[in-house]
Amino acid sequence: MRRKRIPSARAQPIGALCLLAVLLAAAPFHAARAVSNPAEMLPDRAQELRAEAIGQELRCLVCQNESIEESDADLARDLRAEIRKRVAAGESDKEVIAWMVARYGDFVRLKPPFRMATLFLWFSPAVALAVGGIVVWFGLRRRPAPPQPLSAAEEARLKRLLREGLGNPRS
Amino acid sequence: MAWLGSSLGRRLLLTLPVAAAAAGGAAFLALLERMKHGTYDPHAVPSPLIGKPVPNFTLPAQPPATAGISSADLVAAKRWVLVNFFASWCVPCQIEHPVLTELAAAGLPIWGIAYKDTVDAAKRFLTERGNPYTRLARDETGRVGIDFGVYGVPETFLIDPHGIIRWRWAGALSDDVVRDQLFPLLRGGSGA
Missing domain, CATH: 1.20.5 (Single alpha-helices involved in coiled-coils or other helix-helix interfaces)
Incomplete structure (x- = not known):
């Protein structure tokens, strides 16, 4: 009787990679749904989506690395409610964000504004790339020139060595 | 090269x-x-309210006080006032309590705002540990706290005689902070 074929072990890493790809692809959608309590949400779907988008751009100051839309902190819940109140009252996204910045400063914006104090922040990737580029460029320039092609005599010697083996080079 | x-x-x-x-x-x-030494906090967030007038607010009294606090009161005080957001449930508030007591004994008016606390718990806190506050109000929802940019307790604001916020400290006050930051401001600004 023939044995049932067992999937080869080699298939497993591929399966794991597929799973990882699926999880990575799903991650942003997962993060977008953070308000778990439906009672917090605005009845108007469009307004609720706007409030969520605003909240995702604002930092929770208690945890500092989550948006107030994602955070479980008490203050984040209060701020979510306040943002929804303002959105429902007809304030624009800009007005709501300005209201937060007036109280907590630019630090609450997860996308920092472009101004003098944040110039370095915005340009540091370009600076890092430029410095890296300069280092690589000089590194390549300083590399010694490739050796000259072998002369006919050297070629012959190489062939002899390969044929006879490297036994004792002095003999 | x-x-x-x-x-x-x-x-x-x-x-x-x-x-x-x-x-x-x-x-x-x-x-x-x-x-x-507690003079640098990596999580500190600079307050955009420094140099600005105190936000408008009116808060009810926190017993044992019988009168609340409003922004108009702060302007009308016409002197340097320390506004301190505290809560009975907050551990750093207990740590800074002796510092506040010393400041009060030195003659600096400290107005306390019980943040997200119950009337009874805040009252018990002051009975057990002593009351360094000249006036007391309560911000039960934390809504006034948001207008002050409070993101945790304790938080302390120095208000000048014109009702302008001159300084903010987020976290427990320590002797070092008082000596190195608060006193120079008071000396420079009022001669107090």
């Missing part, structure tokens, strides 16, 4: 990174030292 080959160039190439690393290390040590 001939200079790279020279001995001076090589020495520079060797010492520059070492010097940069040493400078970074020294700066880091200085930060750690300041953190140890």
